Amino acid sequence: MPKSVLFNESDVLRKVTQLFWSKGYNGTSMQDLVDISGLNRSSIYNSFGDKFNLYEKSLKYYQQLQQEKLTQYMGSNKSPRRQIVALFEAVAEEIINQNNANGCFMSNCTTELANSNPRIHDFLVSNKKTMTDLFKGLILQARREGEIDVRKDADELASYLFSSIQGLRVTGMLDDKKSDIQGIVKQVLSVL
């Protein structure tokens, strides 16, 4: 009878996600996954599939965590414009407090695999749509409530905010100086 494997799937996924986020898909070896998970190769294959399956599961796990963080950062008792501001301020805080050494897993995944893997590309495009839809909804609401000029184009602003977050995350891997990062955020938000 094969030895049964007992482990906490969510705990393994958390550790593996941290590893892929830090080292990238190609920079992570099967041995790295064995080392961090404490599982042997066959347990990994049986429970999660191959390295690529595990990477995809990690991306989705990260996406869910980000959604929860987003909700927490933005809060629901703030005005729509204040929710956007709060998100950017929280990202700036993460960078300044040096919690951004690995950047954003989604941006890292984009630059590493979007050009070569159609499945990953489609996942990232769908994640982008979730983010821009969220921004667009807030902008439309802010326009209705007189917080943002009604002549501002909600689609343009939503894409701009998405792009600005990517830029901030990449820049934050090279610069965590408070005045620089807060200056960028101030300029980004001056458009609203």
Added chain:
Amino acid sequence: MPKSVLFNESDVLRKVTQLFWSKGYNGTSMQDLVDISGLNRSSIYNSFGDKFNLYEKSLKYYQQLQQEKLTQYMGSNKSPRRQIVALFEAVAEEIINQNNANGCFMSNCTTELANSNPRIHDFLVSNKKTMTDLFKGLILQARREGEIDVRKDADELASYLFSSIQGLRVTGMLDDKKSDIQGIVKQVLSVL
């Protein structure tokens, strides 16, 4: 007597740079480098050093090409503000014309290696400084010439423009729709 190796170093560097840019450092194997260069392993080691040395040479080669492109895009007969606008318009054109599938080699390198390799990190920080110094010089000149409000903070704007280019390059790997990309650029430049 060992067979002498004759090849065009610049031609090899061009091909290898394209490969590292497209596949990343960890995604590129020594065999990939042999295949694309047409050289055998010992010729590569003798002429360029190991994979990491070759990667660093490729980064510097790309940086030089980017500087030449930048000069061409911005032109010297334009006003300082127009030079900044021309650079963003040219990046947008590259994305829209689908010449951006691989994004920007510098951004890709940042997300892949800035957190783990101090030499690469320092190189990227120095490249960022070159870019922000260029932007700052143009902004100060534009302020003197009355093209940009004299109360605008030149350091903040320079960091913001650098960050916006990174964001545009990453976003452009997921979205090359003309209206989206031009909309982002329009919003970025509205800050000036």
